[in-house]
Amino acid sequence: MKLSNLFLRLAVALALLGVGLGYFMGATHQFLLSPVHAHINLLGWVSMFLYGLFYRAAPDAAAGWLPKVHAALAILGLPVMMTGLTIQLLAVPSLMALVPPMMIAGPTLVVLGMVAFAAVVFRATDGRAVAA
Template identity: 50%
Template sequence: MSVSNNFLRLGALSALVGMTLGVWMGANQDFVLRPVHAHINLLGFASMMLFGLFYRSFPAAARGWLPMAHFALSVLGFLILMPSLALMLMQKPVFMPAMIASEIGLVSSMLLFVIIVFMATMKKDEPAAA
C-alpha cells in the first residue's frame, strides 16, 4: 500500500470525523471542542490530503524510509493530539505530556515533509526524449 493512498484515506476519514463533530457541536450548541474540530479538519483533512496528493504527484518522493517516517509521525501525532486536546479543553489535562510529545512529533513530521519536498523538487529534470 502506498504512502499516498494511506494519507488520502486518512484525510477522507478525518473530513468525515471533523464534519460529524461540527454537526454535533452545532446541534448541541456546545462549542468547547471547536479547536479539536479545527485541528481535525486542518491537520487531518487538509494536511493529510495535501501530503497524499504531493506523493501522488511525485511518486519517486514516496520511496524510502523518509516518507514512511513522515507518515508514522503524522499519524501518531494526530491520533494522540486529538483526544488529549479534547480532554484538556474539558478541564481534564491528564494527557498533557502526551499532548506536548504529539505536537513535537507533528512538527518533526512537517520537518521531514519539508526535506522530502525540497529533495523531490531540487532534482534536475531529465531531458525530454527526442
C-alpha cells in the same frame, strides 16, 4: 498500500470525523471542542490530503525511509494531540495528568512530521534522483 493512498484515505476519514464533530457542536450549541474540530479539519483533512496529493503527483518521492518516517510522525502525532486537547478542554479530572505529556508529544510529532515532509519535498524537487 501506496503512501499516497494511505494519506488520501486517512484524510477522508478525518474529514468525516471533523465534519461530524462540527455537526454535533452545531446541533447541540456546545462549541467547547471547536479547537479539536479545527485541528482535525486542518491537520487531518487538509494536511493529510495534501500529503497524499503530493505523493501521488511525485510518486518517486515516496521511496526510501524518510517518507515512511514522515507518515509515522504525522499519523501518530495527530491523535495524541487531539486526545490531549480533548481531555484538557473537557477538564476530565481523572485524566488531566495525561494532558502535559500528550500536549508535548503530539504537537512535537506533528512538527517533526512536517519537517520530514519538508525534507521529502526539497529532496524530490531539487532536480536530482531520489535516494534514501
